[in-house]
Amino acid sequence: MREALDQWDFVIAAYALGVGGTLAMAGWAWAAMVRAERRRDAAKRK
Amino acid sequence: MHGFANPKRFLSLATWLTPLLLVGGLLIAGGALAWGLLFVPPDRLMGETVRILFLHVPAAWLGMGGWTAIAISSLAFLVWRHPLAALAARAAAVPGAAFTAICLATGSIWGRPTWGTWWVWDGRLTSMLVLLFLFFAYIALAQAAEREGVSERIPAIFGLLGAVNIPIINRSVVWWNSLHQPPSLTMGKSAIDAAFLVPLLFAVLGFSLLFGGVVLARMRALLADRQAEARLRRKAMEAPAFGQVRGVS
Amino acid sequence: MSAVSPSGSRLKPKHQRLVLVVLALVALIAAGLLAAYALRNQASYFYLPEQMRDDPPAIGQAVRLGGMVEDGSLRTLGDGVTIAFNVTGLDNSVVPVRFSGIVPDLFVEGSGVVAEGTLRADGTFVADNLLAKHDENYVPRELQEMTEHQAAEMAEETMVGIR
Structure with a gap:
């Protein structure tokens, strides 16, 4: 007996996870940087 | 090299390089993934699942590359006491851990339709999982160094120790019988047909640029945090009464 | 300092x-x-056939056997469920394997396999799980001068009766 899985299910799951994870990580890094630099600039002006 | 010990010089470079690397990396990696998803022919044996290659390989390369960056930066910090080197090591930890996790997840999803199992405890998979746990431990140590005043040398030494795992991961499929395939790309040789190899190289390039952009963004964030703390502390010292009444948070 | x-x-x-x-x-x-x-x-994740010959595991001990599925050795036994094939190693060693169950899609003759199971006294390896091993080569189907249809046909041919 063959398994006969639908290969596209796995491809799409992998792409969703990989692309989603990468974008989330890059977005988080960018947002954290903007936040930290804004806080530093605010401290400078005070 | 010591020119960059001055954060001003580093920042003048990182200010324009960070968005450039991030956007360039996203475009190239995105293009390579679209190419791999839509235009690459199916593999003779694996069929459509071969497309997972374009995510799995860059993620594996950057997971291992992330720890290598931590190890090299830690070495530079321990030897030259270069402050930016400690920052760079810390900055590479989160993206390195993220790509290691993506490598394990995509590999697992790939394993189910090809091997017939989500996970096996063979040399390659096990040593890669160990790498993920090393990243977690490093992140915890680096946070302790920052917040609780543990010496910055402790995470740096740990970063060097953990580097032992990198050649073990690399050689695991050669030393031990494993379910994971042996390396397809060795010095000057490729067992991957050009139809897959070209988009793969673009994906590796794109993800690497993205990784560089994330590391720079993390460095800028850590540096800004440190500068803000220092400035607030100095202000609190200049006006102790004011600082005590208002608090410095 | x-x-x-x-x-x-x-x-x-x-x-x-x-x-x-x-x-x-x-x-x-x-x-x-x-x-x-x-x-x-x-x-090591599995025994190669030559390792199983030179230093066999205890009869009935749960081990893994890995190697190549020998070309032309795959057949379905009389009960219609059990398949039998030979696993070859790097030298000429061969271990006959029996398995009844679901076969992963990548399992074909001339390709790598890892079988989990036990060695019996008569030298046959009875597997209770099969894993397909992929090698390091990535070749597009077109280059093999095979359409998807032909590839499916070939897979069917090497899997006579296993459906």
Whole structure:
């Protein structure tokens, strides 16, 4: 007996996870940087 | 090299390089993934699942590359006491851990339709999982160094120790019988047909640029945090009464 | 460290640290690699057929056997469910394998396989699970001058009766 899985299910799951994870990580890094630099600039002006 | 010990010089470079690397990396990696998803022919044996290659390989390369960056930066910090080197090591930890996790997840999803199992405890998979746990431990140590005043040398030494795992991961499929395939790309040789190899190289390039952009963004964030703390502390010292009444948070 | 050295030679402690760290690193990596290398056999995921011949596991012990599915050896037994095939190693050693169950899609003749199961006294390996092993080659279907249809046909041919 063959398994006969639908290969596209796995491809799409992998792409969703990989692309989603990468974008989330890059977005988080960018947002954290903007936040930290804004806080530093605010401290400078005070 | 010591020119960059001055954060001003580093920042003048990182200010324009960070968005450039991030956007360039996203475009190239995105293009390579679209190419791999839509235009690459199916593999003779694996069929459509071969497309997972374009995510799995860059993620594996950057997971291992992330720890290598931590190890090299830690070495530079321990030897030259270069402050930016400690920052760079810390900055590479989160993206390195993220790509290691993506490598394990995509590999697992790939394993189910090809091997017939989500996970096996063979040399390659096990040593890669160990790498993920090393990243977690490093992140915890680096946070302790920052917040609780543990010496910055402790995470740096740990970063060097953990580097032992990198050649073990690399050689695991050669030393031990494993379910994971042996390396397809060795010095000057490729067992991957050009139809897959070209988009793969673009994906590796794109993800690497993205990784560089994330590391720079993390460095800028850590540096800004440190500068803000220092400035607030100095202000609190200049006006102790004011600082005590208002608090410095 | 720098306080001990005379102020004239600022580079010295730096070099000391470099030598120390590099020495420690070399020793550590060598120790780690040696340990990993010593694990060679214990950490192997499966027996090759020649290893099973030269140093067979105990009869009935749960082990894994890995190798290539010999071309032309795959057949379905009389009960219609059990398949039998030969696994070959790097030399001429062969281990006959029996399995009844679901076969992964990548399992074809001339390709790698890892079988989980036990060795029987008569030398047959009875598997209760099959894993397909992919090799390092990535070749598009077109280059094999095969359409998807032909590839499916070929897979069917090598899997006579296993459906």
